[in-house]
Amino acid sequence: MAASSLASRAVASLSPSISTGASRDDAGSSSVVGFHKRSSAFTGRRVRISSGHGSSAAHGRRSCVVAATAAPVKESPPKIADIELVTREEGLELYEDMILGRCFEDMCAQMYYRSKMFGFVHLYNGQEAVSTGFVKALKKDDYICSTYRDHVHALSKGVPARQVMSELFGKATGCCRGQGGSMHMFSKEHRLLGGFAFIGEGIPVATGAAFNTKYSREVLKDLSVDAVTLAFFGDGTCNNGQFFECLNMAALWKLPIVYVVENNLWAIGMDHFRATSVPEIWKKGEAFGMPGVHVDGMDVLKVREVAKEAIARARRGDGPTLVECETYRYRGHSLADPDELRKPEQKNKYAVRDPIAAFKKYLLENGLASEADLKAIEKKIDEIVEDAVEFADASPLPPRSQLLENVFADPRGFGIGPDGKYRCEDPAFTAGTAEV
Amino acid sequence: MFPGIVRSSSRHLPCRRSLMTVRDALNSAIDEEMAADPKVFVMGEEVGEYQGAYKVTKGLLQKYGPDRVLDTPITEAGFTGIGVGAAFQGLKPIVEFMTFNFAMQAIDHIINSAAKTYYMSGGQIAVPIVFRGPNGAAAGVGAQHSQCFAAWYGSCPGLKVVTPYSAEDARGLLKAAIRDPDPVVFLENELLYGENFPVSSQVRDPNFTLPIGKAKVEREGTDVTITAFSKMVGFALKAADELAKDGIKAEVINLRSIRPLDRETINASVRKTYRLVAVEEGWPQHGVCAEVCASVQEETFDYLDAPIERISGADIPMPYAANLERLALPQIEDIVRAAKRACYRSK
Numbered sequence: 130m131a132a133s134s135l136a137s138r139a140v141a142s143l144s145p146s147i148s149t150g151a152s153r154d155d156a157g158s159s160s161v162v163g164f165h166k167r168s169s170a171f172t173g174r175r176v177r178i179s180s181g182h183g184s185s186a187a188h189g190r191r192s193c194v195v196a197a198t199a200a201p202v203k204e205s206p207p208k209i210a211d212i213e214l215v216t217r218e219e220g221l222e223l224y225e226d227m228i229l230g231r232c233f234e235d236m237c238a239q240m241y242y243r244s245k246m247f248g249f250v251h252l253y254n255g256q257e258a259v260s261t262g263f264v265k266a267l268k269k270d271d272y273i274c275s276t277y278r279d280h281v282h283a284l285s286k287g288v289p290a291r292q293v294m295s296e297l298f299g300k301a302t303g304c305c306r307g308q309g310g311s312m313h314m315f316s317k318e319h320r321l322l323g324g325f326a327f328i329g330e331g332i333p334v335a336t337g338a339a340f341n342t343k344y345s346r347e348v349l350k351d352l353s354v355d356a357v358t359l360a361f362f363g364d365g366t367c368n369n370g371q372f373f374e375c376l377n378m379a380a381l382w383k384l385p386i387v388y389v390v391e392n393n394l395w396a397i398g399m400d401h402f403r404a405t406s407v408p409e410i411w412k413k414g415e416a417f418g419m420p421g422v423h424v425d426g427m428d429v430l431k432v433r434e435v436a437k438e439a440i441a442r443a444r445r446g447d448g449p450t451l452v453e454c455e456t457y458r459y460r461g462h463s464l465a466d467p468d469e470l471r472k473p474e475q476k477n478k479y480a481v482r483d484p485i486a487a488f489k490k491y492l493l494e495n496g497l498a499s500e501a502d503l504k505a506i507e508k509k510i511d512e513i514v515e516d517a518v519e520f521a522d523a524s525p526l527p528p529r530s531q532l533l534e535n536v537f538a539d540p541r542g543f544g545i546g547p548d549g550k551y552r553c554e555d556p557a558f559t560a561g562t563a564e565v
Numbered sequence: 566m567f568p569g570i571v572r573s574s575s576r577h578l579p580c581r582r583s584l585m586t587v588r589d590a591l592n593s594a595i596d597e598e599m600a601a602d603p604k605v606f607v608m609g610e611e612v613g614e615y616q617g618a619y620k621v622t623k624g625l626l627q628k629y630g631p632d633r634v635l636d637t638p639i640t641e642a643g644f645t646g647i648g649v650g651a652a653f654q655g656l657k658p659i660v661e662f663m664t665f666n667f668a669m670q671a672i673d674h675i676i677n678s679a680a681k682t683y684y685m686s687g688g689q690i691a692v693p694i695v696f697r698g699p700n701g702a703a704a705g706v707g708a709q710h711s712q713c714f715a716a717w718y719g720s721c722p723g724l725k726v727v728t729p730y731s732a733e734d735a736r737g738l739l740k741a742a743i744r745d746p747d748p749v750v751f752l753e754n755e756l757l758y759g760e761n762f763p764v765s766s767q768v769r770d771p772n773f774t775l776p777i778g779k780a781k782v783e784r785e786g787t788d789v790t791i792t793a794f795s796k797m798v799g800f801a802l803k804a805a806d807e808l809a810k811d812g813i814k815a816e817v818i819n820l821r822s823i824r825p826l827d828r829e830t831i832n833a834s835v836r837k838t839y840r841l842v843a844v845e846e847g848w849p850q851h852g853v854c855a856e857v858c859a860s861v862q863e864e865t866f867d868y869l870d871a872p873i874e875r876i877s878g879a880d881i882p883m884p885y886a887a888n889l890e891r892l893a894l895p896q897i898e899d900i901v902r903a904a905k906r907a908c909y910r911s912k
Contacts, residue, residue: 248706248707301886313707326666329670399611404637526887526889532892
C-alpha cells in the first residue's frame with residue numbers, strides 16, 4: 130500500500146537531477162523502531178540540501194533536490210561508531226520537550242471532558258517528534274506559524290505551559306488574554322504567529338514573516354535580522370491553492386522559510402490518498418524550484434537532522450525548503466471527532482512507532498541517559514502540567530471591561546502625534562487642508 | 566395584570582412522532598430532491614464517508630454513490646468554482662461549506678461567478694446552485710469560526726439568501742432552494758441542528774416547499790414587532806413569553822429570507838404595533854437590522870410611536886472566553902429590555 134512505501138523512504142532522492150525518489154536506500158526501511166546508530170539510514174550520513182547545478186534563471190527548471198550523499202560533506206568520512214547524533218544535554222532537552230507535549234495534550238483531553246475547556250480542541254499526540262525536532266533547532270528570534278493544532282508548537286517555542294492552559298480555559302491570564310482560544314495561540318515574545326482556524330491560512334502569513342527578514346536585510350539594511358520562519362501545516366492543506374501560491378513566491382524571492390508538512394495521512398475523515406492526485410507531497414517542492422524532502426516524522430533525530438540543514442539553508446539566503454514529515458495523530462482530528470474511519474491496523478502500525486518510546490529507547494541504549502534521569506524528567510513535566518492547570522483554574526475570567534478592547538491598536542484613529550497626544554484631538558489636523 | 570393565556574408554537578407539545586430535528590429536515594430534503602432529480606448532486610468536505618461534518622448528509626453516500634456525493638479535498642475556491650461551472654451547464658450542485666467562514670476562501674466564486682452571471686450574460690446562463698452550511702456563532706469556537714454572513718451575502722444582487730429557523734423552515738426552504746434556478750445561499754445554524762420542532766404531515770410531504778422571499782409571523786401580537794432570523798427567532802419567542810408576563814404582547818416575525826427581504830410583512834406588522842425591535846446575531850454596522858430599520862423608516866415612518874431598537878452582536882471579533890462570548894451575543898434579556906424601551910416601559 131502506498132502508505133508503507135512512504136514509510137520506508139528516509140530521504141527524497143539520491144539522484145542530483147531527478148527527484149523521483151526511485152532509488153531508495155533499503156537501510157531506511159529499518160527506521161521504524163530502534164534508533165540504532167548502525168541501522169538508521171541517517172546515521173553516518175549527512176543530508177546535503179543542494180541547490181541547482183549552476184543553471185541560471187534563464188534556463189528552464191533548476192533541479193533543486195535533496196541529495197543524501199553516501200559520504201558526509203566533511204572531508205574525511207568519520208567512522209559510524211564515532212558519530213554522536215546528539216549529546217546527552219541535547220537528548221534530555223528533546224526528551225523533555227516531547228514529554229511536555231504529550232503530557233499537556235493528555236491533560237487537555239481530561240480538562241475538555243470536565244468542561245474546563247470547550248469549543249474545538251485539536252490534539253497533537255503522536256506528532257511530537259516534528260515539533261520538537263524542528264522548533265528546538267531554531268533560535269529565539271526565529272518565527273513559527275501553525276494551524277489549529279498548535280498547543281505543542283507553542284510549548285516547544287517557549288510559551289509557558291501556564292499561559293497556554295489559561296488560554297484554553299478562557300482566562301484573562303492566557304497568552305491571548307482569553308480572546309483567542311485553542312486554535313488561535315499567538316505570542317509576540319516567542320515569535321509564534323498563530324494559531325489559524327483555516328488550513329492554508331498560516332502559510333502566507335509565515336511567508337510574510339520570512340519576507341520581513343529579507344526586507345529588513347536588503348531594504349532596511351539591518352543585517353542583524355536573520356530570522357528564519359517555519360510554517361507547520363498538514364497533508365490536507367497541500368491541496369489548497371494558498372500552499373502552491375506561497376511555494377512559488379518563496380522560491381522566486383528566495384525567502385528564508387521552511388515549509389513543514391505534518392503528513393498524518395488524514396484530514397478529519399478524508400484519507401490523504403482519496404484527496405490527492407500525487408500523494409508524495411515532497412515532490413511538489415521541485416515543481417517550484419525548491420528542494421523537497423521526505424523524512425520519518427516519528428523519529429525525532431531524523432527530523433532534527435533535516436531541520437538543521439533546512440534552517441541553515443534558509444539562514445544562508447539560499448531560499449526555502451519543503452519538508453514532508455510522515456507522522457500520525459493518535460487521537461481523532463479533534464476531541465469532537467468520533468474517529469470511526471481510521472482502521473485499527475493503521476493505528477496499531479503507528480502506535481508501535483511512538484516517537485517518545487523510540488527516543489527513550491535510543492537514549493537508554495546509547496548510554497545518554499539513565500532510567501532515573503528520564504523518570505525525573507517525567508515527574509518534572511507532570512508537576513509543570515499540574516501547576517498549569519491549577520494556575521488556570523485559579524485565574525480570573527476576563528472582566529467585562531475587556532470585551533471591547535484590542536479591536537484596534539489605535540482606537541481613536543489618526544495615530545499619536547509627536548507631542549504624545551492623539552492626533553484626532555488636534556482640530557487643525559482633523560479639519561484637513563482642502564478648500565471647499 | 567393578567568398575563569393571559571399565551572400560546573406559542575414552541576410551547577405546544579405534540580406527540581413524539583410529529584417532531585423532527587433540523588438536521589433530519591435538511592437530510593430528508595436533500596435526499597428527496599436527489600431522488601427526484603438526477604441532476605442534483607452534493608459536494609463538499611466530509612459529506613460522504615464521514616457522513617457530513619455535522620451529519621447533515623448522513624446516509625447519502627450509501628444511497629446515491631460517490632458520483633453524486635463527492636468528498637472534496639480542502640480547496641474551497643477550487644470546488645466552489647467547479648460547482649458553479651457545473652451549474653452553468655444545467656447541473657444542480659449543492660455545495661456544502663463546513664462553516665460559512667470557510668466560504669470566504671470561495672467568495673469570489675459565489676459572488677462573481679454565481680451571483681452576477683445571469684446578469685452579465687444578458688439572461689443566457691442561469692446558475693441553479695445552492696451553497697449551504699452552518700453560519701454564525703456556535704459555542705466557544707473562536708473568532709474565525711463564529712462570523713454571521715447574512716449581511717454580506719444579503720447585500721449582493723443576484724443571490725437569494727435564506728435563513729431557516731425551524732425544521733419546517735429547513736425542509737421547505739431547502740427544497741425550494743434546490744429547485745430554484747438562481748444561486749441560493751442557505752445559512753443554517755450549528756446549534757439548531759439538534760433541536761426538535763413539531764412538523765405536520767404536510768411538511769413531510771415530498772412536494773412541500775416554502776416560498777423564498779416570504780417571512781413568517783411566528784407569534785401574533787399587538788404591542789411591539791420583533792424581527793429575527795435563524796437562532797435569534799428562538800430567543801425572540803422566549804423574550805415574547807417574558808414580555809407577556811408584563812402585559813406586552815409582542816409579534817415575532819421569522820424573516821426566513823434575507824434576500825429578497827419580505828418588507829411587506831415587516832411593514833404591515835409595524836403598521837399594527839407601531840414599534841419595532843430588530844434582532845440579529847451578527848455585527849451591527851451594515852447589518853440585516855440596518856436594512857430592516859431603513860425599510861420601516863422609509864415606508865412606515867408615520868406609524869412609528871417610538872424610535873426603532875436594534876439588537877445585534879457586539880462590534881468585535883468573537884472572543885473565546887465563555888463569559889466574554891456570552892456578552893458578545895444578544896441574549897433574551899437584551900431583547901426584553903429593548904422591547905420595553907420601545908414600549909416606554911423600561912425602569
